[in-house]
Amino acid sequence: MSEGFKLEIVNPESSFLSKEGVSEVVVPAFEGDMGILKDHISIISFLKPGLVKIFEGSKEEIYYVDDGIVEFKNNCLSILTSNIFDIKKIDKNIVKDALNKAEQDNQKKDISDQNKYLNDQKIDVLKNLTLN
Amino acid sequence: MASLDDLKKRISSVKSTQKITKAMKMVAASKLRRAQESAEKGRPYSDKMNNIILNLSNSISDQENSPRLLSGSGDDKVHLCIVMTSDRGLCGGFNTNIIKKAKSFFQKILDEGKTLKIMTVGSKGYDQLKRTYKDNIIEKISFKESKNANYFDADKVGKIIIEKFEKKEFDVCTIFYNQFKNVITQIPQEQQIIPLKNSDVEKNLSEDNYEFEPEEDEILSNLLPKNISTQIFKAMLENSASEQGSRMSAMDNATRNAGEMVDKLTIQYNRSRQAAITKELIEIISGAESL
Numbered sequence: 001m002s003e004g005f006k007l008e009i010v011n012p013e014s015s016f017l018s019k020e021g022v023s024e025v026v027v028p029a030f031e032g033d034m035g036i037l038k039d040h041i042s043i044i045s046f047l048k049p050g051l052v053k054i055f056e057g058s059k060e061e062i063y064y065v066d067d068g069i070v071e072f073k074n075n076c077l078s079i080l081t082s083n084i085f086d087i088k089k090i091d092k093n094i095v096k097d098a099l100n101k102a103e104q105d106n107q108k109k110d111i112s113d114q115n116k117y118l119n120d121q122k123i124d125v126l127k128n129l130t131l132n
Numbered sequence: 133m134a135s136l137d138d139l140k141k142r143i144s145s146v147k148s149t150q151k152i153t154k155a156m157k158m159v160a161a162s163k164l165r166r167a168q169e170s171a172e173k174g175r176p177y178s179d180k181m182n183n184i185i186l187n188l189s190n191s192i193s194d195q196e197n198s199p200r201l202l203s204g205s206g207d208d209k210v211h212l213c214i215v216m217t218s219d220r221g222l223c224g225g226f227n228t229n230i231i232k233k234a235k236s237f238f239q240k241i242l243d244e245g246k247t248l249k250i251m252t253v254g255s256k257g258y259d260q261l262k263r264t265y266k267d268n269i270i271e272k273i274s275f276k277e278s279k280n281a282n283y284f285d286a287d288k289v290g291k292i293i294i295e296k297f298e299k300k301e302f303d304v305c306t307i308f309y310n311q312f313k314n315v316i317t318q319i320p321q322e323q324q325i326i327p328l329k330n331s332d333v334e335k336n337l338s339e340d341n342y343e344f345e346p347e348e349d350e351i352l353s354n355l356l357p358k359n360i361s362t363q364i365f366k367a368m369l370e371n372s373a374s375e376q377g378s379r380m381s382a383m384d385n386a387t388r389n390a391g392e393m394v395d396k397l398t399i400q401y402n403r404s405r406q407a408a409i410t411k412e413l414i415e416i417i418s419g420a421e422s423l
Contacts, residue, residue, distance in 0.1 A: 010180060012283040012365050014173035031345055044184055045345040046354055069355060071184050073342075078180055082283060082358075 005038045005075040007054065009063075009084065016084055019056065025077055026053040027070050028121075042073045049122035051087070052079065062087050064129065066122070087129060099126040136408070139401040143394060150390035156222065157383035164315070164376035170280070171312055171369040178366040181359055185328070187342060188352050199349060201294070201356040204327030205303045210247040212270075212302035213237065214293070216309040216367050217257030218375045219276045224382030226310060226318065226375050227256045233320040234308045238265065249302055253289060253368075281368040283361070290361030297326060309367035310374035316381050318374035325363050328356070 004021035026035045028050025036043075047068040054061040068081030085094070102122045105111060111119070134142075189202055215234045217227045234257075241248050251271040252258040258272045271292065275285045293305060305326035310318040344351060 008176075010177045012174055012177050012286075012362060013170060015176055029345060034345075041343050042341065043343045043345065044188065044351060046351055067358075069181070069184060069351075069358075071180070080177060080180055080184075082287075 003038060005077060007077045009079045009081065011081055011084055022054055022056050024055040027079065036072055036077060038075060040072050044071050047081065048118050050125050064090065064125065092130065095126055095129050099123060099130065102126065136401065136404060139397060139404065143397045143401060146390050146393050146397065150387055150394065153383045153386040153390060157380055157387060160376045160380035160383060164373065164380055167373040167376050168312065171373040174366060174369045178362050181362050185355060185359055188348055191342060191348060199353045199356055201297065201326060202328050202352060205300065207303040210249060210302040211241050212249045212251060212296065212305045214251045214253060214305065214307040215257045215261065216307060216371050217252065217254035219255045219274055221256060222382065223375050223379035226378035227260065229320045230308050230310055231257060231260045233322060237322055281372045283365050286365030286368055287361045289364045290357065293360055294357050307364065307367055309371045312370050312373040312377060315377040318378055325360055
């Protein structure tokens, strides 16, 4: 498909996903979800915990990310993340563990506002995941 | 000359050593492939990270107020050196090479009258450094339990470093590790991670103007701590590949040497056996002649 752009998702261990011809990617950017289409202006942003949605024609893939950085340049989108799961294959127990941990972290007194904000986001997303 | 019995014992002992080194070589070879693979797979992440940071730091408008992790604390009196070595021995010159490199760097720093702090990752480095630099070592970390280098461990090291930096315990941070080039060559590296040196990668900088969301410095201050963990992780991956490579070639050499030794000892053994036989024959013949 000529209408798409290139997507690369890398985590520290390996290149997680590499795709050509992606029509749209929605990333959970720090200041709100952001949809990226072809010929988007070059942008760098970082991610909060949330879902990355990849649209390829009529197909849709959804991944959960903990954090990350996105860079879009010359119709090539790179997502660097330390933690990523395919939500279809994700283990419910892992989600629950992560949720518990995030909730515990939120109880801590010395948590910074920013971390709390990120943690709240994480809890929301993870809760939604456990419901499905 | 050693008796026949002694020679026989030596031969069999060398042979069993050879068996061990051969087995270690095999193990290292298979581990090497995995380590090499993950080192290569890990490169895109750290390269991309580096690129983004370079782009960011170049487009930052207010150089004065850039995050301290990037620009440093403005001083270079206290150096923190992170020496990354293996937890296991029998890997040739692997650890010694890093230590040698690190020691010459330490000497330079001390000669300049600066304060030196050392953090060792991996127990072998600590063992080698504790004699000379016992008072300088502020922390030792070892990941003996983890089978492979993983990001989680690297992140732990990264967090310790950042915590120390924020407490102003040091000004400059340098890591030492072996870069994996191929099985026989590993290059000991020193890399300065705080403040970030961008002289070596400046050439592939793009001219693009990026849009940033949120602001540059906010992204940077989030990114830089991550970059430190990433660099440590990269060093760990390179190190583990180098370790296996180094061990493999060391064990290969050891196996070959053992083979040569067995050959030599066997010749010696056969010669002395023959000498003994000849001696006995001469004795018999001369005994018979004298009758």
